[in-house]
Amino acid sequence: MLAKRIIPCLDIDAGRVVKGIRFVDIRDAGDPVEAARRYDEQGADEITFLDITATSDDRGTMVRVVEEVASQVFIPLTVGGGIRTADDIRHLLNAGADKIAINSAAVKQPEFVKQATDRFGSQCIVLSIDARRANIGDNVPHWEIFTHGGRQATGIDAVEWAGRMTEYGAGELLLTSMDRDGTRDGFDLELTRTICDTVDVPVIASGGVGNLDHLVAGVTDGGADAVLAASIFHFNDYTIQQAKEYMANKGIEVRL
């Protein structure tokens, strides 16, 4: 049976890991190559790099980071953050990325997703959705999508958007709850379940993981195909291996 994937996420600013990683025996916690190698050794099923570099001058740095990671780490690599053009995608794929996550550019120009999947294949285009609960007074849960790292509201309904973008060819969804991101309160399971039941492509749940039960719930209650977390792995609360063993004990199929 297909294993549920555990995906650590690294925030990269100008070629360095930020949010402070604290691995034991790591020489340089800010080095993305070393961090990626450590996660690979722990049994990560995939690694996601989120480029949060503000200035365009430093954007080329991400390509070099991916190139170096890809020559040492042989698991799927996803890169997101600031992807605007087909050339951005091509450079990162050529550097060794396997999947590219698109968010703001898709909202700005939905056809971009269609063009990207036509040109590069659905398998390498991940649609990244940052969603926040919206109360429109009908007692039914709704979520609105946000762009620009969660700063800009769009008025677009997350469930409709997920359906439309998979019709446009997106091969996977990276679904982040803005309400839960950084809280350590666990995934927004209602959001995760609603999107997972809507689309036919795999869904990665993200935002809010604070302990291993949250990872379990993302899969069992949320129905997610993969779970993404940053801080519980960065700060060495748990290793990926511990997370997987815990999930396996709860009856979830994982790659051990």
Place this chain on the structure above:
Amino acid sequence: MKVAIIDYGMGNLRSVSKAIQHVAGDADVQITDDHARIKAADRIVFPGQGAARDCMAAIGNHQLNQAILDVAINKPFLGICMGLQVLMRHSRENDGTHLLNLIPGEVVHLPRGLHLNGNKLKIPHMGWNKVSQTMEHPLWDNIEDGSRFYYVHSYYVKPEDVSIQSGESTYGVPFTCAVARDNLFAVQFHPEKSAFTGLRLLKNFIEWEV
């Protein structure tokens, strides 16, 4: 040793090349569409991504049809993902696409609309799945039966001669994920993205004495 990775413009070959280089020591690993280089190589890797029709068009544009068929019957040859599928006779993808026809059989879509434990069985089949080794083969050396490899695909191969199946996975249905015949071995999964298990398979390929 010279290893040629056949480049027909479909998909990112960098990962394959880096993984081969990683296990092949000082081998000369080339990404190429040049007939002479492909013919001069000791081992051939044939990767590929994308839709069947686009792959066949790209192979045609690079005038590689005959070169691929030639080396696929006389050198250690490893097909990966679309590099397995296009060896078949015909694919149902893109309203039907004729393929290289080296292996009799068809390429069909994974079953749609299935559920498992209350969840949709998602397409593409993406992630790490178990591979049963249905044949003893040097490329499985030191790889435990049932090990997981990384997959991304929506179609799978159905060879007419079931005796060439060397590996099987299950996703809704059991399907052939590896075939082996003489000097040829081809897989649906991505060994170059399957961590140490995948690297082991690539190393076995580099060391394979046909």
